[in-house]
Amino acid sequence: MNKKHLLYFLFFALFAWSCSNTKYLPEGELLYTGATVKVEGDETSKKEKKALKTALKSILRPKPNSSFLGLKPKLLIYNLAGTPKKEKGWRHWLKTKVGEPPVLYSQVDLEYSKSVLQNFTENSGYFQTKSEADSTRNGKKASAEYIVTTGKQYTIRDVIFPTDSSLISTAVRNTSRRSLLKKDQGYSLDAIKLERTRIDSRLKEKGFFFFNPDYLKVQVDSTVADHQVDLIVKVKDETPQQAETQYKINKIIVYPNYSIGMDSVKNTMDSIKKYNDFTIIDPENLFKPRIFDRALYFQKEDLYNRADHNLSLNRLVNMGTFKFVKNQFRISDTIGNYLDAYYYLTPLPKKSIRLELLAKTNSANYTGTELNLNWSNRNAFRGAELLTITGFGGVEVQVSGQNKGFNVYRFGSEANLVWPRLVSPFKLNPPGGFVPKTKATLGYEFQNRIKLYSLQTFKGSFGYLWKESEQKEHLFNITEITYASPQNVTPLYQEQILANPSLGKVIEKQLIFGPTYSFTFTNTLERRKKNTFYYKGTIDLAGNVAGLVTGANIRKGDTIKLFNVPFSQFIKLENDFRHYYKLGPDSEIASRIIAGAGFAYGNSAEIPFIKQFFIGGTNSLRAFRARSIGPGSFDGAAVNTSAFLPDQSGDIKLEFNTEYRAKIYGLVKGALFVDAGNIWLLNENSDKPGAKFSKKFWSEMAVGAGAGLRFDFSFLVLRTDLAFPIRKPYLPDGERWVLDKINFGSSPWRRENLVFNLAIGYPF
Numbered sequence: 055m056n057k058k059h060l061l062y063f064l065f066f067a068l069f070a071w072s073c074s075n076t077k078y079l080p081e082g083e084l085l086y087t088g089a090t091v092k093v094e095g096d097e098t099s100k101k102e103k104k105a106l107k108t109a110l111k112s113i114l115r116p117k118p119n120s121s122f123l124g125l126k127p128k129l130l131i132y133n134l135a136g137t138p139k140k141e142k143g144w145r146h147w148l149k150t151k152v153g154e155p156p157v158l159y160s161q162v163d164l165e166y167s168k169s170v171l172q173n174f175t176e177n178s179g180y181f182q183t184k185s186e187a188d189s190t191r192n193g194k195k196a197s198a199e200y201i202v203t204t205g206k207q208y209t210i211r212d213v214i215f216p217t218d219s220s221l222i223s224t225a226v227r228n229t230s231r232r233s234l235l236k237k238d239q240g241y242s243l244d245a246i247k248l249e250r251t252r253i254d255s256r257l258k259e260k261g262f263f264f265f266n267p268d269y270l271k272v273q274v275d276s277t278v279a280d281h282q283v284d285l286i287v288k289v290k291d292e293t294p295q296q297a298e299t300q301y302k303i304n305k306i307i308v309y310p311n312y313s314i315g316m317d318s319v320k321n322t323m324d325s326i327k328k329y330n331d332f333t334i335i336d337p338e339n340l341f342k343p344r345i346f347d348r349a350l351y352f353q354k355e356d357l358y359n360r361a362d363h364n365l366s367l368n369r370l371v372n373m374g375t376f377k378f379v380k381n382q383f384r385i386s387d388t389i390g391n392y393l394d395a396y397y398y399l400t401p402l403p404k405k406s407i408r409l410e411l412l413a414k415t416n417s418a419n420y421t422g423t424e425l426n427l428n429w430s431n432r433n434a435f436r437g438a439e440l441l442t443i444t445g446f447g448g449v450e451v452q453v454s455g456q457n458k459g460f461n462v463y464r465f466g467s468e469a470n471l472v473w474p475r476l477v478s479p480f481k482l483n484p485p486g487g488f489v490p491k492t493k494a495t496l497g498y499e500f501q502n503r504i505k506l507y508s509l510q511t512f513k514g515s516f517g518y519l520w521k522e523s524e525q526k527e528h529l530f531n532i533t534e535i536t537y538a539s540p541q542n543v544t545p546l547y548q549e550q551i552l553a554n555p556s557l558g559k560v561i562e563k564q565l566i567f568g569p570t571y572s573f574t575f576t577n578t579l580e581r582r583k584k585n586t587f588y589y590k591g592t593i594d595l596a597g598n599v600a601g602l603v604t605g606a607n608i609r610k611g612d613t614i615k616l617f618n619v620p621f622s623q624f625i626k627l628e629n630d631f632r633h634y635y636k637l638g639p640d641s642e643i644a645s646r647i648i649a650g651a652g653f654a655y656g657n658s659a660e661i662p663f664i665k666q667f668f669i670g671g672t673n674s675l676r677a678f679r680a681r682s683i684g685p686g687s688f689d690g691a692a693v694n695t696s697a698f699l700p701d702q703s704g705d706i707k708l709e710f711n712t713e714y715r716a717k718i719y720g721l722v723k724g725a726l727f728v729d730a731g732n733i734w735l736l737n738e739n740s741d742k743p744g745a746k747f748s749k750k751f752w753s754e755m756a757v758g759a760g761a762g763l764r765f766d767f768s769f770l771v772l773r774t775d776l777a778f779p780i781r782k783p784y785l786p787d788g789e790r791w792v793l794d795k796i797n798f799g800s801s802p803w804r805r806e807n808l809v810f811n812l813a814i815g816y817p818f
Contacts, residue, residue, distance in 0.1 A: 075126060075156070076194035078133040084159035084196040088118040091171070095204035098180070102207065106178070110171050110202065116161050119154055122719055128154035152720075159196040164189065171202055179241030180204040181276070208241045211282040222262070222289055222298040226270070229256040241283055246272045253287075258360035261300035263383060263393060269293040301385075303356045304392035307333045310341045312380075312398040340401065342436045348475055349373065349489070352395055358383070370399065372489045373474045375438040377402045406430050412448075422462075424448030440472040460506060466499035468513075476518055488521035507561050508541040517570075527574040534594075537619070538564040538664065550700065556741055557700050559663045565619040566662055568596035578634060588632040594665065597623035597657055606657035614657055624661045626652035628707075632818055640717035646818045648709040653736065660737075666703035667733045669756075672813040674709065675729045677758020677777035679809065684733040687744035687754050689784035704733030706747050708755075711818060715764075723764040727775070730757040732783055753790070757781035760809075764816070775811040 076085050091110045093103040119129045132153030138146040168187040175183045182205035189198050213235045216223035234249045250267040257265045273286040289298075325337035331354040334343050349369040351362035363381070370379045378400040386392035410426040427445045434441040447465035470493060477492040497513040517531030540561035551558045572592040580586060600606075601623040606614040613620050628650035635643045652661045671680030681701035682690060690702045709731030718724045732755050734747035744754075760777025780793050797803045 075129050075133055079156060079158070079194060083156075084191065084194055086116065086118050086157045086159045086162055087195050087197045089114050089167075089198040089200060092199070092201045093204065094201060095180075097206035098204045106175065106180075106202075106204070109178075110174060110200075113170060113174060114167055114198075114200075116157050119157050126154075127719065128152065129156055132156070159189070162189075162196075162198055164198060167198070168200060171200055175202055175204060177243035179207040179209070181208055182206075206281050208276065208281050208283050210235060210237055210239050210241060210285060211279055212237065212284045214284060214286045216288060220298070221300065222257075222265075222293070225257055225260055225262065226253055226287065226289060229253050232256075235285055241274075246285070249287075255360065258358075261302065261357040261359065262297065263301045263358050264294070264296040264299070266297070269297055296385075299391050301358045301391050301393045303352045303354060303358060303395055304386040304388055305333060305394040306331055306350065306352055306354070306397075307335065307394065308346050308350075308397045308399065310334065310336050310346070310399045310401070311338055312378075312400050314400070340433065340436065341438065345373075345438050345474065346397075350397070358393055366397075369489050370397070373438050374440060375401060375432050375474075402432055404431060404433050406432075422448055422450030434471070438474045440470075440474075442470045442472075444468045444470075461504045462501060463504070464499060464501045466497065466511075468495065468497035470495050476520070478518075490518065490520035492516075492518055502542075505544055506547045507543045509561075510539045510541065512537040524579070525575055525577050529570075529572045529574075531570045533567055534570050535567040536564065536664070537566075537617075554700065554741060556739065559660070560700075562663075563619045564622065564662050564664065565616055566596050566622045566665065567600075568594070568598055570594045584636045586634045586636075588630075588634075590630045592626075592628045594624075594626040594652075596626075596665070597621045598625075601656035604657075608657055608659050621657055622654075622662050622665075623656035623658045624652055624654040624665070626650070626661065626665060628667075637716075642715050643712065644715060644816075644818065645712040646710070648707060648731070650707045651736075652705050654705075661705060663703055666705065667707035668701060668703055669707060669709060669731055669733050672773075672775070672811040673817045674711075675731055675756055675758050676727070676760055676775050676811050676817070677729065677779040677807075677809055678756060683731075683756045683783070684754075685735045685742060685745035686732065686747070686751075687783050687787075688742045691784075702733070704745070705736040706734040708732060708751070713817070718763075721766045723766060725762045725764065725775075726760075727762070727777075728757070728759045729777070730755050730781075732756050753787065754783040755781065756783045758809075762811075771815050773811070773813045773815065773817070775813070775817075777809050777811065778807045 079085060089111070091107050091114070093107045093110070095103070098106075119126045132149055132155055135145050135149035135153055138149060140146065164187040168185045172183050172185040175185070184203045186201040186203075187198065189196055213230070213233060215227045215230045217227070229252070232252070234245055234252055239245070247267075250270045250272070253270060254265060254267045269290050271288050271290055273288065275284040275286065276282075278284045325335060327334045327336065327343055329343035330347055331352075332343065332346055332350070334341075334346060336343075350366045351369075352358075352366060356362070367379060367381055370376060376399045378398075380398040382396045382398075383393045384396065386394045406429075408426075408428045408430070410424075410428065412424045412426065425447050429443045431439075431441040433439065445465075445467045448463075450462040450464070473492040474489045475492065476490050493515070495513065495515045499511045499513075500508065501511070502508045513534075513536050515531050515534040517529065517534070519527070519529050521527045540563070543561055547557070547561070570593065572590060574588075574590045576586075576588040577583065578586045578588055600614070600616075600621055604614045606612055606623065615621070628648070630646070630648050632644065632646045635645075637643065650667055652665065652667070654661045668681040669675055670678040670683045674680075675683060681703075684702050685704040688702070690700065709729070711727065711729045711731075713725050713727035715723060715725045732751070734751060734754075735742065735745040736747060738746050756779065758777050758779045758781075760775055762773060762775035764774075765772040778796065780796070781790050782792055783790060785792075795803070796807075
């Protein structure tokens, strides 16, 4: 039996096995296989029928057992698991967690489902609707069929808001400009419910604390015209007086060390502090009062509004200092319409220690493990500052790559101090519900690249992080300092430098300092959108002020050194744009474009190696070994005959990726992808012919394609990709497309071209 026949046999065997699901059904029961919905009506357009059919089918219950390629694997697993003898173990897990019990036809109520479909259709403006229901039996299986016959949909002729001069009616009328109910729009009960919620939200911004959507009604007058209605918005007569009253803020009381218990508040009333408009009850003096002035938006005499209410809660939560944040508003005992605001805050443990074992991958195609020991103090100076000291150690290896065997061992320490405010001589407090932060970092890392060299790196930075909104984030480091010093350079690496002098740049001492800024925009968390985007733009300005002050100019021989090391001077820009297009609930097309460029000047002839661009590897061009492509048409493998192949770097980078992602079954997802891109140098390099960027850059693009699996375990995503090149930029011009040379049946071709990538997380 050849492979093709074997596959057919296995498929039909699985199909026959799956069909045997019905033999496990209880006596007299039928397996429910689903329902069909047909929408009829001469006055309803095809587009309306299609939309209505989709909506009607989505509300039908029960849903049949899930299927894949016509099979029902979850039901099959449920049946094969049998009856577990105890409520634990493999069989119990298989039956209850993986398997799915049969959906029986006896669970289907045709008359009830028919009425649900009719009600939904009428609530969508098709008032003259008729519905029918029937069923079909086939052996031990049964399905349902529904026919919904509609008339012409009613549309909105006019929307009428309250006209009287009362405070609440005036407030409701003032919201009409942004009404969800539009003239000539189809009548929809769901739209009316959303409109009531929208009006309530607007009233909450105007001080009507006790109002809610149930105090509104929308009367429908269908007699005004043929297939048209007037919608009349009214405040119900039985609405209580409190709901029609605007409230202002009076007292603002904060309990920053609240614990759940009957006497927790009473026992602290002997320790009261006044700070601006706040009353702070903190007998243990845990926090400086000013942190609440920055976090809470309300001030005395402010009109209550839900935006400030939510922003205050968000800021308290985002401080990262409190385990629980609870808020209450009570009618004040003062004369007038006032509310007292109470904030009950339960702190997290001040100090903690955590041990982490991590699995990780990086852009250089290295996979490894890391052990971190973290000590934290969440209120280091009584201002909700977060002090974290970390010690780490790890090993990284290339599972498949040109540097397999050249493992990397690293250890070091890092200290971070985060203030929940912008530490600045100027008074800065960006608006929004996200706490702006100032972060200072000091770190040291020792990295040993086996058989090559060791590298000591000292890092420090001071900067600001703030979110303009849920979608926009800014990171501005006033200064970011990196000092790198090599050690233990091996004879093997020295030999490589003789053959390729540019490798000497890797082990040069580096001193890099200067400001960096990045802006991030993303709306990918908005699940209902069909198109979502991610963008990150970064600018790195190294040594610019120092170069300007000292007049450094390496081209004239005027190199300036600090601590006996020339400081780097360059500008680097990078843009990362991603687009996600949802095809369905379990499938999408994800695309990415990366464009970056760096320019060295003044005190530097070229950008430091650690700041240059690289391409290829698990998160880049997956059909090519990590950092092996470019620059330009240069072939690094051809000029390096030793086992070690150096990383190729460049001053310019262009990369394009697109990936089709779809759920296969359960936690397994699949992907088909195409990657393209390259890096280039700005200047000629005699050691790297063809590396300079030119107008022919499009002809030097590397292209690869492949497929992969993603195992989504919720706590991590394990990714496997198998890719192969379809365009090699280092081949002679005119021979770079290699589609005609693809031969999966050839062992030499597979060995040379197939690249397996093992990684954690999605590539983008």
